[in-house]
Amino acid sequence: MSGFARFLLGRWARRRWVHLILGGALAMPYVLVGEVVVGPLLGARYGFNSLPLQLLSFAAGLPLAAITALFPLTRPMSAAAVRALYGIDGDRLADGPARTWPARRRTAAWFTLHLGFGGVISGMSLAVPPFAAVLIALPVVSWLRDSPLDLPEVLDHTWALALSPVVGVASLIALAACAAVSGRLLARWAPRLLGPTPEDRLAAAERRAADLAVRNRLARELHDSVGHALSAVTLQASAARRVLDTDLDFVREALAAIEDTTRRTVGELDAVLGVLRESDDRATAPAPTLADLDALLRRTRAGGLRVTVAGEPDCARLPPLLSREAYRIIQEALSNALKHGCAEGPVTLSLARDDAELSITVDNPASSRPLSRPGGGHGLRGMTDRARLLGGTVEAGATGGVWRLRARLPLSGETCP
Known part of the structure; x- marks a missing residue:
């Protein structure tokens, strides 16, 4: 009833x-x-x-x-x-x-x-x-x-x-x-x-894909810029604390690197958040490119990581998008080396360019690669996504006692959706 x-x-x-x-x-x-x-x-x-x-x-x-x-x-x-x-x-x-x-x-x-x-x-x-x-x-x-x-x-x-x-x-x-x-x-x-009709479902799927692409882009930028900065600052502060009573010159250098890293990261964070403020008329800091590689290496070395560089391609002649993505790939590779034990040996960064592509190779001791941690593993995926968007590839793995990451970025390839 x-x-x-x-x-x-x-x-x-x-x-x-x-x-x-x-x-x-x-x-x-x-x-x-x-x-x-x-x-x-x-x-x-x-x-x-x-x-x-x-x-x-x-x-x-x-x-x-x-x-x-x-x-x-x-x-x-x-x-x-x-x-x-x-x-x-x-x-x-x-x-x-x-x-x-x-x-x-x-x-x-x-x-x-x-x-x-x-x-x-x-x-x-x-x-x-x-x-x-x-x-x-x-x-x-x-x-x-x-x-x-x-x-x-x-x-x-x-x-x-x-x-x-x-x-x-x-x-x-x-x-x-x-x-x-x-x-x-x-x-x-x-x-x-x-x-919804099939046309409506297709339009909705395209909108979701566009939103997801923006979210993934933000996640990559935040992971690579802020994540690298936090790792570098942590190791720089830890190294400075250990030699505080014995090597004041190194402490001063580490503190200066921490200051420079945080100041630059604030600018990069503003550039990343600028994506969320597309209707805002205020100018945001430009994203870093390979022209800023020397500053990145200086901050990384201040954390105690020995980095040697082979090859210096003419950054001014590289496409701006490729230069930005290449910088982020190198930044993430160095960040991984910082987090995964810099005392085991030096890191070698090799840059090579020909008429077709820019090649980036980062070598460091294979024993420095830790086991996967909970919530980790996004760095390599982010680098792969960046290369794929340019039509390139990223390969990583241990060979002969060395962990090698190699990225190939075509100079004239069209970006993928």
């Missing part, structure tokens, strides 16, 4: 009933226009007192509603109402306007059904409750029987008068059942008629 009551007057049943009444309200202008068309054809001046004329006007107005529903903005407005009043998951309904004709036709079908069902249920909601109230009160309110309500003659019989409250209650239950069934039907049809 309680399940039947929820079916008739539960929360979603009541909300769908409201949606149907809204449909009836939206149908009224179309009914009036239909009456203007149908009335002269039937020789009737006013149709409010004629139920057949009202029904004909209603039927004539629905095609007009279907035509007006072809406008693209009809779908998002209808979908918003369905989400609020029908409890349908948002991903089952389209978000944006209907751009294709199949989507517009489905929206027009939904709009017509909404107004059709809504007009009928709204009319019943206006007429049935007063009629049911009169039937329920008729046996106990005697003046109703003598009032000019034009009641059916059958109610003059005693048995009909006794059954009139039952008929009144049944009429209310029938009204609620009609509204509930209509709401259920529209809830079932809504995803089919207002759901």
